[in-house]
Amino acid sequence: xxERALQKFAKRHCFLAIGLFFSQFALSANIELVIEDQxxxxxxxxxxxxxxxxxxxxxxxxxxxxxxxxxxxxLPELLVVQQGxxxxxxxxxxxxxxxxxxxxxxxxxxxxxxxxxxxxxxxEQQGVVVLGCNIHDSMVGYIYVASSESVYKTDxxxxxxxxxxILPAQxxxxxxxxxxxxxxxxxxxxxxxxxxxxxxxxxxxxxxNTFGSKFKAGND
Amino acid sequence: xxNSLRNRITILCVGLVLLTTMVSLFSFWWSxxxxxxxxxxxxxxxxxxxxxxxxxxxxxLLLTAAKVLxxxxxxxxxxxxxxxxxxxxxLFNHSQRIDAELMLLLDLSGRLIxxxxxxxxxxxxxxxxxxxxxxxxxxxxxxxxxxxxxQIILLPVRAPRTVAYSLVGFKIxxxxxxxxxxxxxxxxxxxxxxxxxxxxxxxxxPEPFEPVNYFNTVTTSRFLxxxxxxxxxxxxxxxxxxxxxxxxxxxxxTQSYSDFEKLLFTLIILAIxxxxxGVITSSLFANNLTTPLTQLAVIARQFAQGNYTFxxxxxxxxxxxxxxxxxxxxxxxxxxxxxxxxxxxxxxxSLTGFYNxxxxxxxxxxxxxxxxxxxxxxxxxxxxxxINDKLGPRIGDDCLKAVACRISEFxxxxxxxxxxxxxxEFLTVFPTAAAREQKSGIVGLMAQLQACYxxxxxxxxxxxxxxxxxxxTQGIASDDLMRRVLIAVESAANTQESIHYYxxxxxxxxxxxxxxxxxxxxxxxxxxxxxxxxxxPKLHMKTQKIDKVxxxxxxxxxxxxxxxxELFIDLAEQSGLIVELTGWVVNTVVAQVAxxxxxxINLQAAINVSAQDIAFxxxxxxxxxxxxxYKVDPKLITIELTERDMIExxxxxxxxxxxLKAIGxxxxxxxxxxxxxxxxxxxxxxxxELKLDKCFILKLDESQKDQFIVQSSITLGHQLGFSVVxxxxxxxxxxxxxxxxxxxxxxxxxxxxxxxxxLLEEWLEEYYEKN
Numbered sequence: 001x002x003e004r005a006l007q008k009f010a011k012r013h014c015f016l017a018i019g020l021f022f023s024q025f026a027l028s029a030n031i032e033l034v035i036e037d038q039x040x041x042x043x044x045x046x047x048x049x050x051x052x053x054x055x056x057x058x059x060x061x062x063x064x065x066x067x068x069x070x071x072x073x074x075l076p077e078l079l080v081v082q083q084g085x086x087x088x089x090x091x092x093x094x095x096x097x098x099x100x101x102x103x104x105x106x107x108x109x110x111x112x113x114x115x116x117x118x119x120x121x122x123x124e125q126q127g128v129v130v131l132g133c134n135i136h137d138s139m140v141g142y143i144y145v146a147s148s149e150s151v152y153k154t155d156x157x158x159x160x161x162x163x164x165x166i167l168p169a170q171x172x173x174x175x176x177x178x179x180x181x182x183x184x185x186x187x188x189x190x191x192x193x194x195x196x197x198x199x200x201x202x203x204x205x206x207x208x209n210t211f212g213s214k215f216k217a218g219n220d
Numbered sequence: 221x222x223n224s225l226r227n228r229i230t231i232l233c234v235g236l237v238l239l240t241t242m243v244s245l246f247s248f249w250w251s252x253x254x255x256x257x258x259x260x261x262x263x264x265x266x267x268x269x270x271x272x273x274x275x276x277x278x279x280x281l282l283l284t285a286a287k288v289l290x291x292x293x294x295x296x297x298x299x300x301x302x303x304x305x306x307x308x309x310x311l312f313n314h315s316q317r318i319d320a321e322l323m324l325l326l327d328l329s330g331r332l333i334x335x336x337x338x339x340x341x342x343x344x345x346x347x348x349x350x351x352x353x354x355x356x357x358x359x360x361x362x363x364x365x366x367x368x369x370x371q372i373i374l375l376p377v378r379a380p381r382t383v384a385y386s387l388v389g390f391k392i393x394x395x396x397x398x399x400x401x402x403x404x405x406x407x408x409x410x411x412x413x414x415x416x417x418x419x420x421x422x423x424x425x426p427e428p429f430e431p432v433n434y435f436n437t438v439t440t441s442r443f444l445x446x447x448x449x450x451x452x453x454x455x456x457x458x459x460x461x462x463x464x465x466x467x468x469x470x471x472x473x474t475q476s477y478s479d480f481e482k483l484l485f486t487l488i489i490l491a492i493x494x495x496x497x498g499v500i501t502s503s504l505f506a507n508n509l510t511t512p513l514t515q516l517a518v519i520a521r522q523f524a525q526g527n528y529t530f531x532x533x534x535x536x537x538x539x540x541x542x543x544x545x546x547x548x549x550x551x552x553x554x555x556x557x558x559x560x561x562x563x564x565x566x567x568x569x570s571l572t573g574f575y576n577x578x579x580x581x582x583x584x585x586x587x588x589x590x591x592x593x594x595x596x597x598x599x600x601x602x603x604x605x606x607i608n609d610k611l612g613p614r615i616g617d618d619c620l621k622a623v624a625c626r627i628s629e630f631x632x633x634x635x636x637x638x639x640x641x642x643x644x645e646f647l648t649v650f651p652t653a654a655a656r657e658q659k660s661g662i663v664g665l666m667a668q669l670q671a672c673y674x675x676x677x678x679x680x681x682x683x684x685x686x687x688x689x690x691x692x693t694q695g696i697a698s699d700d701l702m703r704r705v706l707i708a709v710e711s712a713a714n715t716q717e718s719i720h721y722y723x724x725x726x727x728x729x730x731x732x733x734x735x736x737x738x739x740x741x742x743x744x745x746x747x748x749x750x751x752x753x754x755x756x757p758k759l760h761m762k763t764q765k766i767d768k769v770x771x772x773x774x775x776x777x778x779x780x781x782x783x784x785x786e787l788f789i790d791l792a793e794q795s796g797l798i799v800e801l802t803g804w805v806v807n808t809v810v811a812q813v814a815x816x817x818x819x820x821i822n823l824q825a826a827i828n829v830s831a832q833d834i835a836f837x838x839x840x841x842x843x844x845x846x847x848x849x850y851k852v853d854p855k856l857i858t859i860e861l862t863e864r865d866m867i868e869x870x871x872x873x874x875x876x877x878x879x880l881k882a883i884g885x886x887x888x889x890x891x892x893x894x895x896x897x898x899x900x901x902x903x904x905x906x907x908x909e910l911k912l913d914k915c916f917i918l919k920l921d922e923s924q925k926d927q928f929i930v931q932s933s934i935t936l937g938h939q940l941g942f943s944v945v946x947x948x949x950x951x952x953x954x955x956x957x958x959x960x961x962x963x964x965x966x967x968x969x970x971x972x973x974x975x976x977x978x979l980l981e982e983w984l985e986e987y988y989e990k991n
Binding site: 100102107130131132133134137139140181182 | 291293296297300301328378379380381383
């Protein structure tokens with residue numbers, strides 16, 4: 001138990017460390033973006049990637065990211081990794097999961113397991129990977145495999161601050177609930193340093209029912 | 221007949237039964253119709269629920285099937301990887317498993333990825349359909365695809381995000397409709413009007429078949445008219461907005477109609493039976509009631525005919541009828557008793573208990589045996605009126621009773637019978653043979669009757685007249701016998717005999733007298749000249765003048781025959797008609813005298829009257845009235861009475877004569893010398909004139925003795941203050957003798973026979989011319 005708590009603490013630190021790392025780059029010139037949905041609702045958890053043509057991260061330097069499964073949910077729901085980064089899928093529930101992905105970026109399966117899988121999975125291609133659990137239909141998770149290091153997520157208020165040196169700059173915006181096909185990213189060209197507002201159409205996913213509800217009496 | 225109690229009761233009962241039946245029939249009809257209606261509605265509701273449930277379970281099945289399909293990891297993998305061949309085979313395999321006719325896989329934009337059947341048939345754009353279905357997720361809809369009706373469900377294929385949609389459907393065809401029909405027995409039609417599709421369980425369909433129209437309009441001809449065959453209800457099925465699908469439930473009512481009619485017929489038959497029973501029982505009841513009434517009516521009719529004994533037929537009568545019968549019985553007895561009493565009173569004399577006259581006639585007819593001989597004796601009590609007058613009617617009645625007692629003693633002994641046939645007349649009838657055996661016979665009877673009676677300490681002697689008729693020789697019919705015996709007793713009374721034996725022919729003479737009496741009565745009332753007065757002049761000796769006449773009545777019948785005045789006057793006296801006759805005479809004579817007065821002929825007229833006239837209370841007044849009417853001096857009128865008339869009822873007679881004298885008329889004693897007038901009586905009579913009987917005058921000139929009598933009578937008359945008239949003067953010798961004897965007046969054929977008034981006047985002229 002103690003060991004597990006320690007582990008969580010370690011993960012938080014890791015994220016913090018990454019965040020600090022990015023913010024240091026952004027200090028030179030920061031452009032603020034606000035991401036909203038079609039109703040003017042600020043979207044948190046939107047991914048904004050700064051498209052830099054020649055910048056390649058070395059995979060060896062990258063830490064192994066963790067996509068945990070807690071209370072039959074992926075944690076975090078959205079994990080942003082670098083191309084070539086490894087992700088570990090520990091199972092923190094005391095039941096088994098069968099994690100899979102049919103996404104073109106990385107189709108894989110981790111057949112029924114509990115605890116730590118044998119080895120982490122490396123995401124070589126950039127793109128979006130949708131994670132599911134074959135046993136628990138309600139579990140959905142996303143791994144955003146970024147091609148560049150300059151990748152950011154909006155905060156709870158839908159804000160993101162981009163450190164941009166050269167204008168015009170091109171950014172791609174993506175959100176898990178976007179109505180456009182999941183692989184598609186919205187390409188935005190930033191021409192000024194002004195605060196920019198970007199709208200992404202989203203759809204609210206229907207609650208995931210189980211079979212049982214249809215058999216209940218009076219269901220008409 | 222229609223008004224009879226029986227009919228009324230029957231009509232009432234039948235009417236009540238009919239009313240009750242009609243009311244119950246109507247209420248049955250009403251409630252059954254209502255019940256049927258409710259039942260049909262309920263059935264339809266049940267059916268509706270069944271169908272909903274059925275479709276719901278189908279939906280569940282669909283959902284389950286679709287979920288199983290879309291949740292299959294392999295399928296997901298195939299879809300996610302767009303492994304077309306695998307997808308197609310999975311769809312086909314799965315559709316076989318769950319027996320779903322339709323399984324399609326659509327991509328997120330609605331394009332067909334794969335199908336379990338011919339993909340080309342679904343090549344068109346399914347996006348609008350998909351979007352509409354997605355708006356109601358996980359619910360089935362009824363949709364027409366490729367001209368077939370399907371119950372479909374659209375489910376996303378999630379891996380784990382939606383990567384495609386799977387559309388699973390069951391085909392709805394006629395088999396499904398038939399299956400549904402077998403669940404509830406109602407016809408089921410699925411109608412997609414926009415897609416022009418019809419699926420129905422109806423086996424025999426008309427051409428063209430439009431279910432809504434057909435089920436709502438088709439009728440069946442029933443016993444009571446045309447009725448719709450189906451009761452319909454349509455239910456909207458979940459379907460596309462622009463392609464609505466309805467399900468039409470049609471309950472076939474034919475069976476319920478025929479059930480209802482069966483019930484109705486049963487009830488009508490029951491009602492007819494009830495009515496029939498009602499008619500029979502009520503007619504029995506009415507019969508029970510009316511039979512005794514009819515019988516009582518018959519009994520009442522018997523009562524009317526005098527038959528008071530009856531027997532009431534029938535047992536166990538109601539108390540009311542029994543009371544009525546008892547009342548009839550006692551009524552019959554009472555009436556019978558009273559009738560006997562009345563008929564006894566009607567047939568018997570209340571005083572003596574003898575038969576009365578009319579009853580006796582019947583008794584004679586009934587009792588007399590033609591082969592036997594009977595003696596009929598009518599007995600008349602003489603002078604009973606005097607006893608009544610002098611001793612009182614009670615003594616008179618007692619006398620009658622005593623006489624009746626003796627008569628009954630006599631006739632009872634002989635085996636006869638008796639009756640009281642008049643106020644003082646009895647009739648006794650007895651067998652002649654029996655009377656002959658008893659030596660005394662009728663004479664003995666009379667002796668027995670005439671013996672002294674002791675009535676309330678008074679000793680009374682009664683005298684009797686008896687008339688005797690022999691049966692059958694002197695008459696057979698009861699009324700003949702009665703009349704003849706009365707004639708006989710009357711003759712006995714008139715002739716002062718005590719016994720008069722009826723002689724053959726007396727009846728006829730009596731009858732003739734009766735006829736004559738009738739004619740006389742008619743003649744008086746008609747006054748048509750049959751009766752007329754003649755006047756015989758009386759010569760006044762001293763003056764040689766005719767100053768008086770005697771008026772004498774004459775009767776010449778219409779046929780010209782003359783009737784002897786003595787005969788008809790006698791008849792009139794006997795019948796009491798004399799009063800009327802004298803009235804006529806007085807009137808005629810007074811009128812004549814007045815006539816003469818007006819002609820200056822002074823004649824006194826004498827009128828003959830009888831004792832009955834004098835006794836008649838109205839005589840005096842009538843005379844006075846007549847005199848006044850014609851303004852005739854009473855002195856000109858002389859009343860002539862015979863000695864015999866004068867003697868009868870002397871005191872009253874003298875009184876009446878004195879009253880007549882008081883008004884001024886003269887009184888003359890007729891037929892003097894042949895009667896029983898004693899000299900002592902003569903001096904008491906209030907008379908003015910003595911009229912010597914003609915028997916002394918007719919041969920006066922030949923008989924010395926007559927001359928002595930006449931001479932002394934004239935002298936006596938003169939000395940008593942009377943004037944003397946001699947009648948029957950037929951010779952001059954007699955007249956001269958009478959003149960010598962100083963007789964006042966002479967009358968007779970020597971002078972003139974009685975003449976009619978005109979002739980007398982002529983005679984008078986001649987007479988006075990001669991002298």
